[in-house]
Amino acid sequence: MKVHDISMTISEEMQVYKNKIEKKPTIEVASTFEKDGVYESKLSFNLHTGTHMDFPLHIFKDGKTSDTLDLSRLIRKVKVFDLSDLDMEIDEKDLVKLDIQPDDFVLLKTKNSQTDIFDFHFVFINEKAAQYLSSKGIAGVGVDALGVERDQKGHPTHHLLMNHDIIIIEGLRLKDIPEGEYLMIALPIKIKHVDALPLSIILIEET
Amino acid sequence: MKVHDISMTISEEMQVYKNKIEKKPTIEVASTFEKDGVYESKLSFNLHTGTHMDFPLHIFKDGKTSDTLDLSRLIRKVKVFDLSDLDMEIDEKDLVKLDIQPDDFVLLKTKNSQTDIFDFHFVFINEKAAQYLSSKGIAGVGVDALGVERDQKGHPTHHLLMNHDIIIIEGLRLKDIPEGEYLMIALPIKIKHVDALPLSIILIEET
Numbered sequence: 001m002k003v004h005d006i007s008m009t010i011s012e013e014m015q016v017y018k019n020k021i022e023k024k025p026t027i028e029v030a031s032t033f034e035k036d037g038v039y040e041s042k043l044s045f046n047l048h049t050g051t052h053m054d055f056p057l058h059i060f061k062d063g064k065t066s067d068t069l070d071l072s073r074l075i076r077k078v079k080v081f082d083l084s085d086l087d088m089e090i091d092e093k094d095l096v097k098l099d100i101q102p103d104d105f106v107l108l109k110t111k112n113s114q115t116d117i118f119d120f121h122f123v124f125i126n127e128k129a130a131q132y133l134s135s136k137g138i139a140g141v142g143v144d145a146l147g148v149e150r151d152q153k154g155h156p157t158h159h160l161l162m163n164h165d166i167i168i169i170e171g172l173r174l175k176d177i178p179e180g181e182y183l184m185i186a187l188p189i190k191i192k193h194v195d196a197l198p199l200s201i202i203l204i205e206e207t
Numbered sequence: 208m209k210v211h212d213i214s215m216t217i218s219e220e221m222q223v224y225k226n227k228i229e230k231k232p233t234i235e236v237a238s239t240f241e242k243d244g245v246y247e248s249k250l251s252f253n254l255h256t257g258t259h260m261d262f263p264l265h266i267f268k269d270g271k272t273s274d275t276l277d278l279s280r281l282i283r284k285v286k287v288f289d290l291s292d293l294d295m296e297i298d299e300k301d302l303v304k305l306d307i308q309p310d311d312f313v314l315l316k317t318k319n320s321q322t323d324i325f326d327f328h329f330v331f332i333n334e335k336a337a338q339y340l341s342s343k344g345i346a347g348v349g350v351d352a353l354g355v356e357r358d359q360k361g362h363p364t365h366h367l368l369m370n371h372d373i374i375i376i377e378g379l380r381l382k383d384i385p386e387g388e389y390l391m392i393a394l395p396i397k398i399k400h401v402d403a404l405p406l407s408i409i410l411i412e413e414t
């Protein structure tokens with residue numbers, strides 16, 4: 001079996017949403033050899049940094065939090081689709097061509113995976129495409145942008161997906177992943193009662 | 208197959224090493240619906256919080272960092288041993304009875320797993336036991352305390368294990384895990400050039 005790591009690495013230099021300075025993670029020295037006999041670091045980061053999953057509280061007042069996490073929904077077969085030819089957004093017409101079935105977990109590879117620099121014109125899932133995915137009854141969707149949508153007033157893509165209990169994973173790195181089926185193991189760092197969880201994800205390819 | 212989650216959940220109330228206030232994680236509101244249209248949290252935490260793996264930089268000046276992470280060493284068979292009858296420390300004499308072989312990855316379950324409150328007398332691996340594990344040539348060791356040792360001057364247990372390139376995982380929750388062999392999948396949140404990485408770990412039991 002071959003294991004593909006599709007998570008981002010966190011650093012102070014990494015891409016963050018719209019390059020906002022307040023979204024940059026910081027790493028401080030917490031303990032030193034001189035003072036404490038050991039060396040320890042402290043990380044401060046927005047939970048939507050790097051590869052992560054959203055919970056409804058991110059979008060809905062009183063929405064569900066990470067306390068509702070169900071690991072079994074993150075350890076399963078997934079389908080990777082290659083949409084690298086798209087330039088701006090993923091539309092319904094791009095999805096109808098794909099073999100998307102009820103309960104599928106789909107990972108959408110786009111040109112976003114080709115760069116580690118934040119692209120203000122990243123490819124996103126538009127409202128119509130979100131409507132299509134919802135109507136299909138998929139179980140989850142993963143994207144290689146830090147947002148599943150951008151600049152859509154009222155966040156309709158998040159709304160549609162979350163209203164249909166579709167898991168949203170953002171910040172994947174799919175450059176080296178060929179289209180196909182994989183076993184996904186996505187393990188979040190569990191944090192109590194929050195709007196997003198950092199994820200480490202591998203795809204296992206049977207060879 | 209049955210999946211056991213053996214990681215801690217991070218919260219502001221969780222146990223931290225010696226209950227030190229500066230080691231408590233904090234969760235702040237980073238974005239609000241009123242101001243930003245979405246809700247986002249920011250987590251600040253010492254990287255030795257909860258379930259994590261140590262890298263040599265934690266103990267050795269100029270020691271190796273998380274940049275040397277090799278995922279393949281964390282996805283493998285492990286042996287869980289039940290040492291819940293021990294009161295204070297794990298000694299060589301407790302380990303010689305066990306079937307520990309070269310290249311084994313061993314997880315040591317103790318009474319530490321029975322509480323979520325920090326115990327100043329937590330069971331740890333003493334220097335002789337660390338010497339034994341090193342001489343056996345094991346690949347890694349996981350413990351259910353926040354430290355693989357406590358109050359040993361000069362951190363000999365860390366030194367011995369790290370000098371033999373033995374992976375150290377701390378902060379496991381093993382209460383519900385019967386002794387036996389499992390497939391471990393331990394996925395760290397990758398952070399560049401640090402002394403420890405937060406881990407999410409599952410044990411898979413073939414049924």
